[in-house]
Amino acid sequence: MTILSFDWAFIIEKLIMIAIIVFASLGIALYTTFGERKVAAILQDRPGPSRAGPFGLLQPLADGLKLITKEEIIPSHADKWLFILGPGLAMTASLLTCAVIPWGTAIHVFGRTVELQIADINIGILYVFAVVSMGVYGIMIGGWASNNKFSLLSALRAASQAISYELAMGLALIGLLMTTGSLSLKTIVEAQVAGNWWNVVYQPLGFLIFFICAMAECNRTPFDLPEAENELNFGYHQEYSSMKLGFYLFAEYINMIMSSAIMASMYFGGYDLPFFDESTVAPNIAAMIGVGTLLIKIVLFIFLFMWIRWTIPRFRYDQLMSLGWKTMIPLALFNMLLTGAIILAKL
Amino acid sequence: MQPLTNKAQAVSRKPMTFLERLYLINIIKGMVITFSHMFKKQPTIHYPEQKREFSPVFRGLHVLNRDEEGKERCTACGLCAVACPAEAITMEAAERTEDELHLYREEKYAAKYEINMLRCIFCGLCEEACPKDAIYLSETFAPANYTRKGFIYGKPDLLIPNPKTEAAALAMAKGVEA
Numbered sequence A: 001m002t003i004l005s006f007d008w009a010f011i012i013e014k015l016i017m018i019a020i021i022v023f024a025s026l027g028i029a030l031y032t033t034f035g036e037r038k039v040a041a042i043l044q045d046r047p048g049p050s051r052a053g054p055f056g057l058l059q060p061l062a063d064g065l066k067l068i069t070k071e072e073i074i075p076s077h078a079d080k081w082l083f084i085l086g087p088g089l090a091m092t093a094s095l096l097t098c099a100v101i102p103w104g105t106a107i108h109v110f111g112r113t114v115e116l117q118i119a120d121i122n123i124g125i126l127y128v129f130a131v132v133s134m135g136v137y138g139i140m141i142g143g144w145a146s147n148n149k150f151s152l153l154s155a156l157r158a159a160s161q162a163i164s165y166e167l168a169m170g171l172a173l174i175g176l177l178m179t180t181g182s183l184s185l186k187t188i189v190e191a192q193v194a195g196n197w198w199n200v201v202y203q204p205l206g207f208l209i210f211f212i213c214a215m216a217e218c219n220r221t222p223f224d225l226p227e228a229e230n231e232l233n234f235g236y237h238q239e240y241s242s243m244k245l246g247f248y249l250f251a252e253y254i255n256m257i258m259s260s261a262i263m264a265s266m267y268f269g270g271y272d273l274p275f276f277d278e279s280t281v282a283p284n285i286a287a288m289i290g291v292g293t294l295l296i297k298i299v300l301f302i303f304l305f306m307w308i309r310w311t312i313p314r315f316r317y318d319q320l321m322s323l324g325w326k327t328m329i330p331l332a333l334f335n336m337l338l339t340g341a342i343i344l345a346k347l
Numbered sequence B: 001m002q003p004l005t006n007k008a009q010a011v012s013r014k015p016m017t018f019l020e021r022l023y024l025i026n027i028i029k030g031m032v033i034t035f036s037h038m039f040k041k042q043p044t045i046h047y048p049e050q051k052r053e054f055s056p057v058f059r060g061l062h063v064l065n066r067d068e069e070g071k072e073r074c075t076a077c078g079l080c081a082v083a084c085p086a087e088a089i090t091m092e093a094a095e096r097t098e099d100e101l102h103l104y105r106e107e108k109y110a111a112k113y114e115i116n117m118l119r120c121i122f123c124g125l126c127e128e129a130c131p132k133d134a135i136y137l138s139e140t141f142a143p144a145n146y147t148r149k150g151f152i153y154g155k156p157d158l159l160i161p162n163p164k165t166e167a168a169a170l171a172m173a174k175g176v177e178a
Helices: A008-043 A059-069 A080-100 A124-145 A149-180 A185-194 A204-217 A242-267 A283-309 A317-346 B018-022 B024-039 B079-083 B125-129 B167-177
Strands: A107-109 A112-114 B062-064 B089-095 B108-116 B135-137
Touching: A008 A059, A008 A080, A008 A112, A008 A242, A008 A283, A008 B024, A059 A242, A080 A124, A080 A242, A107 A283, A124 A149, A124 A185, A124 A242, A149 A185, A149 A204, A149 A242, A149 A317, A185 A242, A204 A242, A204 A317, A242 A283, A283 B024, B018 B024, B079 B089, B079 B125, B125 B135
Parallel strands: none
Antiparallel strands: A107 A112, B062 B135, B089 B108
């Protein structure tokens, strides 16, 4: 099936993959909002949403319906096009990340080998960093276009926070890249599947820094200064209503899922199920077990995010900056040097 | 000033040690506390399905009582209206005729009996004042209504179902209220 020297089946296969992954991400994000509310409730001795459907399971659908049917308000002094562009950009950037995440090994259908990854590009992690830093534009543009001092302040905060923590994040990652020798997420995961230990064993400090910075990048408490409802009245999405607000909130949850997936892939073996020999079962089933393992790891990470959110209060702005610049970056540099020294000593 | 309780503690101004400045240990301690709350009993009462038990002296909406034969007990003496500190009760008395013997217990009865539930303070003084055991405060509490008029309860709203002719309705009302 080769027309115009294209492998059309390949394009169809990738389109189906993209559709599945995008809709699955949206669905998981929808239920992460529910999970957030339930976890918050249970940690605070409350029952949480329990009215819509059994155990309140239809609550996210009701929330989504509410957001879609609400009145769309664009403030008269707002820059209309940038105001619309903001949430779209935030959403696009957070969804783009999922392109390089390896969801499992290959499965075999209709005589074809389908890689469970949209694109195995050799600069996988660099791509993630590039896309994630684009997500900040969504927040900045939204905050600026709202023409509101609180939104603008919050956008400024978000931008400086993202810049400060992306630095430490990248530096923490260099240690990992030195040990794996590859930027491709697939290669990093395969190395962990083949090796004895997950990367977190070799890079505990690097993982800690990466985790803290990921939390800051996702604007999660204790780093939710851009939202800071008690000082900035909800920050950059204060003027937003209806599904534009929904997009911002959704983008935050998708960011959370994607950073969980990346942390699971890079430090916790990705789709590797420990103490289980994949060769004992059929390859397709083994691949599905791998996907399930990765999803469980993602859910555990998301729970950790929520658990931290409902435990720790928000940082003050100067504390945030001093943590980022005076603690995280030196620590990441130290981690990098330490890794380099150990690699040299081993040679 | 002398300390009023023995709970006062001096604030420590010692500079934090390295471990304390890391915050990680204290963060983990806090997270253990929040995690332990997952296994705590929730005090929530899921309202429409579960109801909190009222205390036996709870004072809810009023009911007008009937005797065992279904006759209204109220004799329109007006003592409840006099006792009412909020002046929520109004009534008009009427004389019982020969063919109303099965309806009213005494020869005088309340032709109109209204309680303004927005004025009522649910003090229960009407219940105490009544010499005929005709008015009681039940365990139902004020429902919502669209108009102020709807809160002026007349005899049809207040009278309990007739034990002779509407025994099933009475049992149901008692079941709900109990």
